[in-house]
Structures are given as C-alpha cells and as structure tokens.
Amino acid sequence: MNFEYAPAPESRDVxxxxxSYGLFVDxxxxxGHGEPFKSIxxxxxxxxxxxxxxxxxxxxxxxxxxxxxxxxxxxxxxxRERAKYLFRIARLVQERSRELAVLESxxxxxxxxxxxxxxxxxxxxxxxxxxxxxxKLGHAGLGPDPxxxxxxxxxxxxxxxxxxxxxxxxxxxxxGNTVVLKPAETTPLTALAFAEICRQADLPPGVVNIITGAxxxxxxxxxxxGIDKVAFTGSTEVGKQIARSVAGTPKRLTLELGGKAANVxxxxxxxxxxxxxxxxxxxxxxxxxxxxxxxxLVQESVADELLERLKIRMRTLRVGDPLDKxxxxxxxxxxxxxxxxxxxxxxxxxEGATRWAPDCALPQRGFWFAPxxxxxxxxxxxxxxxxxxxxxxxxxxxxxxxxxxxxxxxTPYGLSAGVWxxxxxxxxxxxxxxxxxxxxxxxxxxFDPASPFGGYKESGFxxxxxxxxxEAYLNV
Amino acid sequence: xxxxxxxxxPASGAELRAFLHGLPGVDQVGADERAARLATRSIKNDAKAxxxxxxxxxxxxxxxxxxxxPGKVRALCAKAARPDPSDPDVPxxxxxxxxxxMVEHAVGALKGTGIGVASVATAFPSGRAPLEAKLxxxxxxxxxxxxxxxxxxxxxxxxxxxxxxxxxxIVATKQACGDAHLKVIFETGELVTYDNVRRASWLAMxxxxxxxxxxxxxxxxAATLPVTMIMLEAVRDFRAATGRMVGVKxxxxxxTTKDAIRYLVLxxxxxxxxxxxxxxxxxxxxxxxxxxxxxxxxxxxxxxxxPDYFTLD
Numbered sequence: 124m125n126f127e128y129a130p131a132p133e134s135r136d137v138x139x140x141x142x143s144y145g146l147f148v149d150x151x152x153x154x155g156h157g158e159p160f161k162s163i164x165x166x167x168x169x170x171x172x173x174x175x176x177x178x179x180x181x182x183x184x185x186x187x188x189x190x191x192x193x194x195x196x197x198x199x200x201x202x203r204e205r206a207k208y209l210f211r212i213a214r215l216v217q218e219r220s221r222e223l224a225v226l227e228s229x230x231x232x233x234x235x236x237x238x239x240x241x242x243x244x245x246x247x248x249x250x251x252x253x254x255x256x257x258x259k260l261g262h263a264g265l266g267p268d269p270x271x272x273x274x275x276x277x278x279x280x281x282x283x284x285x286x287x288x289x290x291x292x293x294x295x296x297x298x299g300n301t302v303v304l305k306p307a308e309t310t311p312l313t314a315l316a317f318a319e320i321c322r323q324a325d326l327p328p329g330v331v332n333i334i335t336g337a338x339x340x341x342x343x344x345x346x347x348x349g350i351d352k353v354a355f356t357g358s359t360e361v362g363k364q365i366a367r368s369v370a371g372t373p374k375r376l377t378l379e380l381g382g383k384a385a386n387v388x389x390x391x392x393x394x395x396x397x398x399x400x401x402x403x404x405x406x407x408x409x410x411x412x413x414x415x416x417x418x419x420l421v422q423e424s425v426a427d428e429l430l431e432r433l434k435i436r437m438r439t440l441r442v443g444d445p446l447d448k449x450x451x452x453x454x455x456x457x458x459x460x461x462x463x464x465x466x467x468x469x470x471x472x473x474e475g476a477t478r479w480a481p482d483c484a485l486p487q488r489g490f491w492f493a494p495x496x497x498x499x500x501x502x503x504x505x506x507x508x509x510x511x512x513x514x515x516x517x518x519x520x521x522x523x524x525x526x527x528x529x530x531x532x533x534t535p536y537g538l539s540a541g542v543w544x545x546x547x548x549x550x551x552x553x554x555x556x557x558x559x560x561x562x563x564x565x566x567x568x569x570f571d572p573a574s575p576f577g578g579y580k581e582s583g584f585x586x587x588x589x590x591x592x593x594e595a596y597l598n599v
Numbered sequence: 600x601x602x603x604x605x606x607x608x609p610a611s612g613a614e615l616r617a618f619l620h621g622l623p624g625v626d627q628v629g630a631d632e633r634a635a636r637l638a639t640r641s642i643k644n645d646a647k648a649x650x651x652x653x654x655x656x657x658x659x660x661x662x663x664x665x666x667x668x669p670g671k672v673r674a675l676c677a678k679a680a681r682p683d684p685s686d687p688d689v690p691x692x693x694x695x696x697x698x699x700x701m702v703e704h705a706v707g708a709l710k711g712t713g714i715g716v717a718s719v720a721t722a723f724p725s726g727r728a729p730l731e732a733k734l735x736x737x738x739x740x741x742x743x744x745x746x747x748x749x750x751x752x753x754x755x756x757x758x759x760x761x762x763x764x765x766x767x768x769i770v771a772t773k774q775a776c777g778d779a780h781l782k783v784i785f786e787t788g789e790l791v792t793y794d795n796v797r798r799a800s801w802l803a804m805x806x807x808x809x810x811x812x813x814x815x816x817x818x819x820x821a822a823t824l825p826v827t828m829i830m831l832e833a834v835r836d837f838r839a840a841t842g843r844m845v846g847v848k849x850x851x852x853x854x855t856t857k858d859a860i861r862y863l864v865l866x867x868x869x870x871x872x873x874x875x876x877x878x879x880x881x882x883x884x885x886x887x888x889x890x891x892x893x894x895x896x897x898x899x900x901x902x903x904x905x906p907d908y909f910t911l912d
Contacts, residue, residue: 124653124875126867131641236639381823395832396629439868448641565626 128441129443131236131448132415132593140229140312141171144404145334146181147318150277150328156231157336162205162311165232165384166445166489174311177599179343182303185332186349189301192329198271199301202258209254209296211324216247217288218571219320219492223313227285228445230312230586232454232490233408235446241407244446245570248291249588252572253293256593259525263590269542272375273351275405278365280357281307282454283514286315286316287356290587292331293572298596300352303332305344308358309457311335318577342368352372356593357529357580358414359536360512377585379413381510381579382538385531386567389524390425392543393565403518405542406440406452406494411460413582414539418507420527423520426572430498438481440484452514455490464492464513471497471506502533510536524549528556538581541567554563560586605805605841608770612763619762619802625793634825640864652690652847652896654859654887655682657877659717659848659887661696663724664817669704672697676708679911683892685908692888693877694747698723699740706744716745717782721772724786724815726751729770737775739854748772751811752790752799762802769806782810782848782881787826787838788818796826800833810846816883821851824865831869847874852882856894859887 143159143558153177162171177185199206217224223246224238233242238565261267275295279287284306295302306314318333337360345353346368355365356379369376386404386556388397404416421429445453455461472478486490492513500507500517507517521527531540540559542550550564560577563569570576575591577583585595613811642650660679662671672753676695683689695705696717705716718740722728725776726737737748750772756764773781783803789798803811814821827849847870849862859882866874872881889909897903 126863126875127646128642129644129646131643180605199836246816342801391625393629394623395624396633399629399633403886448639544803545626566629 128449131445132444133223133225133228133446133448135229135357135446138226139510140172140226142353143175144311144315144335145175146177146185147315147321147331147333148181148185149154149332150322152580155335157469158590159336159371161307162230162309164229165261165309165456166486166488168488169313171230174308174335177335177340177343181334182340182343182347183349184274184275186347188329189303189332190349192245192327193271193301196327197296197330198300202299203320205296205299206254206257208324208326209250209257209293212320212326213242213247213254214319215252216250218244219316220247222375225358226316227313227448228453230310231281232445232456233319233447234450234453236450237290237408241282242286246285246573249286249289249293249572253297257297260593260597265594265597265599269298269599272596272598273300274349275300275302275352275354275596276347276350277302277304278341278345278357279306281310282408284310285313285317288317289354291354294587294592294594295354296330298593300596301330303350304346305334305341308335308337308434318503324331326597329373342532351486352376352596355379362583375595377587378583379585379587380581380583381411381506381512381536382578382582383415383418383510383534383536384416384541385418385420386541387527387531387543388419388421388425388554389544389546389549390422390427391545392425393545394429394432395431396437396565398436398542400543400567401433401543402436402566403515406514407568409452409455409492411512412568413462414435414561414574416539416541417511417515417517419518420521420530421518423522426520434479434481437494437496440481440483442483442491442493443486452494454474455492455513458490460512461490461492461595464511464515467506467509467511467517468495470506471500471515471517474504474506476500476504488507502530508534524553528553532556533557535581539563540584602841606843607671607803609663609763609766612761613861615762615766615802617762619798622797622801625694625797626794628823630793630829631760634828634865637864637868638717640861642860642864647786648862648864648895648898651724651856651891651898653863653875654856654882655891656690656693657882658692658879658888658891659696659850659881660693661816661850662881662886663696663698663719667701668696669701672704673708673883674912676705678711678888678910680709683896684910686896687858688777689892689895693881696883697750699736699743699745699867699868702740702743702745714777715746716744717749718745719749719751719815721750724817727755728781730771733768734771734775734830737772740882741775741777741779747780747782748776749784749787750820751784751786751815752803754786757790757795758797766802766806769803769808773807777902781807782807782812782846784812784815786815787813793825795827796829799832800830801837804833804837804845808845810881812848812850812883815851822849822853822883824861827862828865829868831874834872834874841884843874844879846879846881848881848883853884854886855890859891871890
C-alpha cells in the first residue's frame with residue numbers, strides 16, 4: 124500500500140526576522156558603513172533581510188571594543204565568573220532552540236530535522252562544556268595559570284552557522300579572550316540572533332562583537348593589527364591566503380579547512396549500518412560538511428551488494444522543503460555553490476565515472492541538487508581529489524587493508540575518515556595508519572564537545588573541542 | 600547464497616551454523632540510531648488518517664491470560680468485528696489471537712466476518728515441552744479452526760547453538776499447521792542481541808515461516824523499533840534472494856497510535872510499501888486498538904472523546 128507522508132512543516136511563526144540588521148559592536152546594534160547586502164532563503168530565493176557590511180573603520184571599532192573589554196573586564200574576571208555567563212548563554216540557547224533551529228533552516232537551507240536534532244543540541248552542549256572549563260584552566264595540563272591571548276578574530280563558514288560560532292566563541296570566552304566574529308555572508312542571521320542572546324545574558328559589552336560582510340570584511344578583520352589570534356573555518360584556498368597574511372606577525376592562527384574523507388567499508392562490515400553511515404556521511408547537511416565521507420572506499424568483494432543496498436536506501440531520501448519535518452536533504456546553500464557542484468559532477472561524467480541519482484522531484488525555485496553517486500571512480504578523477512562540498516559521493520574499490528590505507532591517505536586533505544568492520548583489531552590497525560584528525564569506527568559524522576576536531580595537511584591545523592581546544596586560546 | 604540453499608533443508612547443523620554466522624553483523628549503536636531517527640517522522644493530517652486505518656486493519660487483537668473464558672473471548676471477537684459501535688466506517692481488525700482451547704469460541708463468534716483466528720501454540724510462551732506435545736498443541740488449534748498459528752521457538756536450543764533443532768521444530772510445526780499460516784515467535788527479549796535476531800529471522804524463513812514475530816508479550820522487553828527493523832531488513836533481503844515474501848509481526852508493548860505509526864513508517868522505509876498490508880504486517884496488541892479509535896475520532900471531529908466513549912472488552 125502506498126503511504127505518502129502529508130507535508131509537516133515546522134511553523135515559521137517562532138522567528139521574527141527584521142527587515143534589516145546592523146553590526147553588533149560593544150554590546151549595541153550599530154550601522155555598518157559598507158554597502159549592505161541581502162541574505163536569501165536558498166530554498167525559494169526569497170530575500171530574508173538586508174544585512175550591514177562592516178568596512179575598515181567598523182572593523183577597527185569592533186576590535187577596539189573587544190580590546191577594551193578584554194583589558195578592563197573579561198581578562199581580569201575570575202574564571203568562575205566567566206563560567207556563569209557561559210552557562211547562562213548555554214541555557215538561553217536551549218530555551219530559544221526552536222526559534223534558532225527554524226532560523227538556521229530558513230537562512231541555510233538545511234532540514235529542520237538536522238538543525239533541531241543535531242546543530243542546536245551541539246551548540247548548547249559546546250557552551251556547557253567550555254563553561255565547565257573556565258575555572259579549571261590550571262588543570263588542563265597547560266601550566267598552572269595559563270593566560271588568554273587577548274582579542275580573537277574569527278571567521279566562520281555557512282555550513283553550520285551557529286555551531287561553528289559556538290566552536291569559536293565558547294572556548295575563546297572560557298579562556299578569557301574577547302572576540303570579533305564574522306559569520307558567512309549567506310548565513311548571518313543566527314549569529315545576529317546570538318548577539319541578542321549575549322545581551323539577554325548581560326554579557327559585558329565588547330566581549331562578543333559580530334560583524335557582517337563578505338570577503339573584504341573578513342580580510343580587514345584577519346589583517347587587523349589589533350588582534351592576537353585568528354581562527355578560521357572555511358575553504359583551503361582562503362585558509363592559505365590567511366596563513367600568508369598572518370605570517371610574520373605575532374598573531375596565533377588555527378585553520379580548519381577542507382576535506383575529502385575516505386569512508387572505508389570492509390567485507391565484514393555491518394552492511395545495513397554501513398549504508399546508513401555512508402548516507403549520513405555524505406548526504407547529511409547536503410554534503411556541506413568539511414569532514415563529509417565523500418570518498419567511499421569499498422572492498423571489491425562486497426562492492427556490488429553494498430551499492431545495491433545503498434541505492435535502495437537512497438530512493439527513500441526525502442529531498443525538499445527544509446522546514447518540513449520529514450525532509451532528509453534540503454537546499455544547496457547558494458547559487459554559487461550549486462554551480463560548483465554541477466561543474467564538478469559534470470567533470471565526473473566527462474572523466475568516465477558512472478553517475479546515478481534516485482528519481483526525485485526537485486522544487487522549481489531555489490537551489491537544489493539530487494543526492495548523487497558516482498561509481499567506477501579512479502584516484503586520478505577530479506571527483507576523487509577535489510572537495511565537492513555537495514551531496515555527491517565518489518565510489519572507489521580496494522582489495523586489501525593496505526591498499527585501503529594507501530588510497531585513503533592519498534589526498535592533500537586529512538580531516539576525517541571512517542572505518543567499517545566487525546573486527547576490532549582491524550579498526551585499531553587502520554586508525555594507526557590513517558592520516559586524518561578524526562577516525563570514526565562503525566559510525567560517521569559523530570560530534571561531541573569533549574572530542575577534539577581538526578585536520579592534517581591541507582585540512583588545516585589546531586584543534587577545536589575538548590581539552591585540546593583550549594590550547595588555541597591560551598598563551599602556552 | 601543460492602536460492603536452492605535458502606529454500607531447501609540444511610545439509611547439516613554445521614552448514615546451517617556457518618550460514619547463519621556468515622550473515623552480515625548488526626552494529627547495535629547504528630541500528631538503534633537509525634530506528635530512533637525514523638521515529639522522528641512527523642505523520643499528520645491525511646497521512647495520519649490513512650495510517651490509523653491501516654494500523655487498525657493490521658491489529659491481531661489479543662487475549663492470552665490464564666483467566667480467559669469463552670465470554671471474554673466472545674466479547675473480544677465482537678470488538679474485532681465492530682471496533683467502534685458508533686462508527687461503521689471503522690475497518691475490522693486482521694485477526695483475534697487466543698490460546699488453543701479458546702479457538703472454538705473465537706471461530707464461532709467470528710463466523711462470516713472474514714476475521715482470522717490466530718492461536719498461540721507449541722507450549723506458549725516458554726516453549727519448554729517435548730516436540731510431540733508442541734505438535735499436539737498445534738494440531739488441536741488447527742482442528743478447532745485456527746487459521747493462523749503463532750509458535751514459539753526453543754530459545755534454549757537457539758542460545759545453545761543447536762540451530763538445527765530449532766529449524767526442525769519449525770519445519771515440523773509448519774507441517775502440523777496444514778493450511779494455517781505459521782508465525783514464528785523469537786522472544787527477542789530473550790535472544791537479546793541484534794545478531795541473534797537477524798540469525799533467528801533467516802533460520803525461521805529458511806524453515807518455511809510465513810511470518811516472523813518478535814515476542815510473546817510475556818517477557819520484557821517485548822517488541823522494540825530496532826528489533827522490528829532488523830526483522831524487516833531480513834524479510835526484505837530474503838525476498839531479494841528467493842522471491843518469497845515473509846510477513847513481520849511486532850507484538851507486546853505497542854499501546855499508542857504514535858507507537859503504531861512509528862512501526863508503519865519503519866515498514867515503509869525499511870522493507871518497503873509492499874509490506875504495508877495485513878497480509879504482510881501485523882501488530883500484536885490489545886489496548887492499542889482503543890487508542891487508535893480515539894485518535895481516529897479526534898482526527899475526524901477535532902475533539903477528544905473520553906475513554907468511556909470506547910468499549911472495554
């Protein structure tokens with residue numbers, strides 16, 4: 124019997140999007156002096172709001188406010204007092220989580236199921252976790268009384284807007300730094316809602332400053348002489364530019380960049396769960412995940428069976444309205460990203476890989492790309508080497524564990540990897556050899572604030588999360 | 600694995616063991632996560648109305664108490680035939696499930712309704728009796744008119760690794776069933792691991808089960824979403840390998856409409872829509888039916904009726 128799920132849209136009434144937004148500097152919303160831009164809903168291309176652009180003078184103002192707050196208030200404040208603010212922020216995030224989840228889905232295009240069940244719980248957990256560290260920094264193994272760095276300039280991407288903000292702001296504040304943060308230009312709304320939360324929490328003015336704008340604003344921030352630390356999450360290309368501009372200055376730098384993770388399936392893997400792990404690895408958040416399992420390495424002896432199961436599973440993926448509670452795959456974040464995905468998928472076909480996607484009706488308006496699998500992919504194909512950052516999986520095969528390791532490591536990136544086998548000893552053997560910051564065993568895309576996250580090679584350096592994440596914001 | 604192997608008797612205990620232990624493993628964390636994620640599906644409006652009616656037609660309305668009497672069974676049968684006396688549009692349930700000695704009363708009460716009479720058998724619920732006694736139990740139920748037999752497997756033999764004994768008992772019971780459909784109960788709460796559930800599923804399907812069923816309802820935990828999902832994966836894969844469809848019946852602990860809808864979503868997205876029919880999916884339950892009726896009326900009228908507006912049988 125056919126069982127069609129009726130539309131189950133989450134209500135938009137919980138969010139109140141203003142027609143225009145300014146910058147959040149020194150505890151106040153102020154005008155920006157650059158050319159304002161518009162944030163749109165990628166699911167239907169509706170304009171959501173006009174957003175201010177911070178120019179050089181605005182950036183300067185924000186950095187000065189952060190400096191003042193650091194020197195006068197936040198730096199000298201005892202850790203246990205800073206913790207109170209962070210706990211308060213965490214609770215406010217929980218209280219407003221429904222609103223923030225809806226806002227995130229509207230601005231980013233990700234399914235409400237993910238923003239509700241993954242992003243927001245992790246955001247709150249991250250603040251709770253680092254709130255706990257604020258008065259225990261002397262016990263982190265980084266010296267008896269580690270000092271903050273000062274002012275952190277932070278630039279975050281559009282794939283997990285609020286979660287990346289939490290990853291940046293929570294440890295910085297716990298360690299006694301103040302921040303100037305720039306959200307991505309396509310997804311500024313939850314960062315601006317977070318600015319309101321800072322006010323609700325009575326956070327002293329200048330501790331958190333949110334400035335909006337495009338690449339120029341980001342450049343003005345990371346090149347500003349008044350900051351002590353640059354933290355960036357985004358593309359490898361921009362990461363390299365930042366590394367060049369920071370070189371020769373006293374600024375500390377952490378970079379979390381691209382990835383092309385191998386998800387390695389052995390013939391003794393729990394196949395049904397491996398299929399779920401593959402789907403979760405590459406179609407979670409439309410594949411807009413730096414640690415996405417975009418290269419499937421499957422043992423040749425089980426490849427046909429696994430791919431058959433994967434295709435059956437992919438036919439049940441529900442692509443569409445991000446606010447529908449039953450949507451599994453939402454909208455691509457921007458026209459530019461959609462173009463990039465199309466271009467690389469086209470290159471995959473031209474280079475001789477076989478393209479497959481389930482039949483799924485895509486909405487007329489907005490930016491959409493069906494979940495896609497390429498089989499018969501060779502290491503030399505562009506789709507096996509370049510980060511697509513979209514719902515596109517490249518499937519390669521291997522014969523022996525050694526070959527799996529060799530192929531998995533044969534990439535300029537090294538952010539994450541997955542290993543699927545029922546054999547515990549093989550998991551350990553693989554984890555020792557895979558050059559990736561995170562190795563997941565019989566799971567994928569699993570995050571926890573207590574677990575450090577970061578890359579090898581062109582995936583960046585520095586760790587976020589856990590005790591390791593403190594080091595990036597302390598003078599040690 | 601060739602189709603012949605899957606449809607013929609195992610050559611030996613060793614062959615059967617090698618086959619069952621050669622099935623892909625189940626990762627418990629991953630399986631639990633998948634089932635929990637499917638449980639977040641939001642089924643509203645028309646889809647909910649469809650799901651409620653579908654669930655009603657799939658109910659095996661059950662009474663399995665030492666205190667069962669002909670009167671109790673007749674009352675249950677009346678409920679099965681007309682679940683909501685104030686609304687003739689409410690569909691009938693799939694079957695009434697009773698102990699073997701109550702079958703004749705159920706058959707009498709259900710004559711002409713098209714509702715099946717299911718009987719538990721084979722020394723339900725423990726299964727701890729000689730095979731001969733189990734077969735006598737089965738034949739008695741069939742002779743009294745049961746159209747479906749819900750047998751229990753010998754969990755002791757299964758856990759001791761004597762898969763062949765379990766297999767042979769199922770084959771013998773199937774033979775004793777004649778034309779009656781055979782549902783094989785695993786009592787997954789006693790098998791405990793998901794690997795065991797998957798092995799039991801394949802073992803029962805190879806032995807000729809028409810349905811595989813989670814639980815007796817007498818052991819906790821009874822039916823759970825992840826266990827049912829593992830069984831739905833098994834029937835899906837068994838059809839792909841042999842072409843034969845086997846039904847699935849979770850039983851025990853399914854009390855609310857919300858629970859029932861979660862099972863239907865699980866069927867829809869695991870085995871597929873072909874299984875969304877009373878012929879291939881049943882819900883073993885008793886109190887569930889009234890909750891389905893209550894939600895059905897709420898959906899139709901917009902207001903909740905109190906529990907006294909639905910009959911207790």
